[in-house]
Each structure stands twice: as structure tokens, then as C-alpha cells.
Amino acid sequence: MNPVVTVTDLTKRYRGVTALDKVSFSLAGNRIYGLLGRNGAGKTTLMQILTAQNFATSGEIAVFGQHPYENESVLSRTCFIKESQTYPSNLRVEHVLRAAMLVYPNWDEEFARQLVDDFRLPPRRNVRKLSRGMLSSLGIVVGLASRAPLTFFDEPYLGLDAVARQIFYDRLLADYTEHPRTIVLSTHLIDEVSDLIEHVLLIDGGRLLLDEEAEALRGQVLTVSGPVAAVDEFTRTATELHRVLLAGTARATVRGDFGPAERERARSLGLGLEASSLQETVVRLTTSSNGHAADATSKEAVR
Numbered sequence: 001m002n003p004v005v006t007v008t009d010l011t012k013r014y015r016g017v018t019a020l021d022k023v024s025f026s027l028a029g030n031r032i033y034g035l036l037g038r039n040g041a042g043k044t045t046l047m048q049i050l051t052a053q054n055f056a057t058s059g060e061i062a063v064f065g066q067h068p069y070e071n072e073s074v075l076s077r078t079c080f081i082k083e084s085q086t087y088p089s090n091l092r093v094e095h096v097l098r099a100a101m102l103v104y105p106n107w108d109e110e111f112a113r114q115l116v117d118d119f120r121l122p123p124r125r126n127v128r129k130l131s132r133g134m135l136s137s138l139g140i141v142v143g144l145a146s147r148a149p150l151t152f153f154d155e156p157y158l159g160l161d162a163v164a165r166q167i168f169y170d171r172l173l174a175d176y177t178e179h180p181r182t183i184v185l186s187t188h189l190i191d192e193v194s195d196l197i198e199h200v201l202l203i204d205g206g207r208l209l210l211d212e213e214a215e216a217l218r219g220q221v222l223t224v225s226g227p228v229a230a231v232d233e234f235t236r237t238a239t240e241l242h243r244v245l246l247a248g249t250a251r252a253t254v255r256g257d258f259g260p261a262e263r264e265r266a267r268s269l270g271l272g273l274e275a276s277s278l279q280e281t282v283v284r285l286t287t288s289s290n291g292h293a294a295d296a297t298s299k300e301a302v303r
């Protein structure tokens with residue numbers, strides 16, 4: 001199947017800031033992508049360019065095989081829900097939903113109504129009078145009910161409580177299962193979405209640090225713990241991302257290909273092995289690397 005998005009050597013420079021630096025990747029159809037990275041990594045800039053709300057400095061992009069700028073056939077299939085979505089101040093909730101119905105060909109009105117109930121949104125209230133969390137809920141309703149074949153959610157939950165966030169995750173997963181599409185979810189709440197994400201794109205300082213299936217990544221990053229000498233022996237053949245020393249023992253987060261033989265080797269050295277969570281993996285990769293993970297091992301002496 002042709003990719004839904006292809007990005008080749010995409011660079012975006014603002015005055016004095018390189019927000020994206022020769023980024024290349026593609027997005028397949030019908031997958032949920034996690035677009036992860038620290039503040040200022042370049043995530044919003046990337047989504048803006050892919051939705052024709054910003055221009056590249058150099059590089060190529062194709063969305064559904066075409067450039068998205070002023071391209072109705074691409075934009076009608078693309079939905080971008082931003083962190084701080086703004087609406088004309090004279091609109092009520094029901095007006096926003098009606099406008100969305102006109103924009104998105106796959107709009108599901110019944111699903112939208114159900115979501116409005118789920119998030120307890122008052123349909124007749126003016127958007128100016130919505131609370132911060134209610135505004136985020138409205139964006140989520142539009143993002144889900146649009147059923148756009150390519151949907152971007154950029155930190156959609158400012159002000160949303162834990163119950164509403166869980167409703168978002170549950171409805172997203174259930175609806176995606178029934179109506180598969182390509183969803184890009186940018187978030188800092190990595191633990192909360194780690195079961196949803198099928199593929200991880202990690203950006204750091206404008207560079208793509210990771211483009212990996214979530215399942216594959218789970219087996220690639222491990223934490224080993226035990227006597228320092230045994231940890232040293234084990235980590236000789238892996239990339240060490242982080243280490244904590246504690247009274248003669250070490251706990252190291254390592255990245256590598258850990259098949260059954262490697263795991264057996266760890267056990268024979270008397271080491272404990274734990275899979276790292278996606279959040280820990282992202283934190284360790286972005287704090288240890290700057291693109292040079294092996295050179296910049298972080299050694300943190302606790303005692």
C-alpha cells in the first residue's frame with residue numbers, strides 16, 4: 001500500500017532556530033503513530049507543514065501523494081486538532097459541529113452527538129464560555145467524528161481531567177478498530193498512550209531520533225541490574241543510555257537486540273532484567289543522545 005505521508009529531508013528554519021533538520025519518514029495507512037519529543041522538539045512545526053499551515057524551508061512532502069498546500073482533495077481528508085484550538089467567538093458548540101460536518105466528508109453526526117454526551121458538552125453554549133477542558137473536549141469530538149483518513153492530534157488535552165482523557169483513549173481505540181485510519185497523536189503523557197500507539201516517531205532538537213514499531217521497541221530497551229562488574233560485562237555489546245550506581249550495584253538502561261541468547265547471558269551473569277516502559281525509553285533516549293547515544297552515556301552516581 002502506498003504511504004499516506006512521505007517526508008524527505010524536511011527542514012524548517014525560523015530566524016536563528018532550526019525547528020526541523022532533514023527529517024525523513026513515511027506514514028502507512030491505518031496505523032496509530034505516537035509523535036513524541038521534548039518541548040520545542042519540532043512536533044507542532046511538522047504537523048503544521050503536513051497540514052499546509054506552515055511552509056518548509058527545504059525538503060519534500062507528499063500527503064496522499066500530493067502537496068497539501070491549497071489542495072482541497074488532500075485537506076478534506078486531513079484533520080488537525082491543535083492544543084489551543086480557537087474558534088470565532090460568536091459560535092456555539094453546535095455551530096462548530098455543524099461547520100465540521102460541512103468540511104469533513106466522513107463526518108458521523110450520531111457519533112458526534114454521542115461524544116458530546118460523553119464529554120458533557122453543552123451544545124448551545126457559546127465557545128467563549130467553555131472551560132479550558134471543555135474546549136479541548138470539543139476539539140476531540142471534531143477530531144474523532146470527522147473520521148478523516150489522516151488525523152493529527154497535537155496535545156489535545158489541555159485542561160482535560162483524567163476521566164475525560166480516558167474517555168478520549170477509549171473512544172479513539174474503539175472507533176479506530178471499526179474505522180481504521182491514520183492517526184498521529186502528539187503527547188507528553190506517554191505512559192497514558194503507550195498501549196494505543198503502534199509506531200513511535202521520536203523527534204529531538206528537530207531531528208528524527210527514532211522511527212520504530214512500538215512492539216519492536218519494547219524488546220529493544222531493557223534495564224539490567226546487579227553487581228557493577230556483571231553489568232559492565234553485559235553492556236559491552238549494547239548501547240548504554242543511562243546508569244545509576246547504588247552501593248556496589250548498578251542499574252543500567254541499555255538498547256540493543258536482546259534475543260533469547262542475550263537474555264540468558266544476563267541471567268547467567270546474575271543480572272535482573274526488566275523491560276523499560278515507553279516513557280522511560282523516550283526519556284533515556286532524549287536525555288542521553290543528542291543524536292549520539294553511545295558517546296553520551298549518562299552516569300548518575302546516587303551514592
Ligand SMILES: Nc1ncnc2c1ncn2[C@@H]1O[C@H](COP(=O)(O)OP(=O)(O)OP(=O)(O)O)[C@@H](O)[C@H]1O
Nearest residue numbers: 014015017019037038039040041042043044045046
Ligand atoms: N513562528 C516561530 N518563530 C520562531 N521560532 C519558532 C516558531 N514556531 C516554533 N518555533 C521554534 O521552533 C522550535 C520547534 O517548535 P515546535 O512548536 O514545533 O515544538 P514542539 O515539539 O511542538 O514543542 P511543544 O511540545 O513544547 O509543543 C522551537 O524552538 C520553537 O521555539
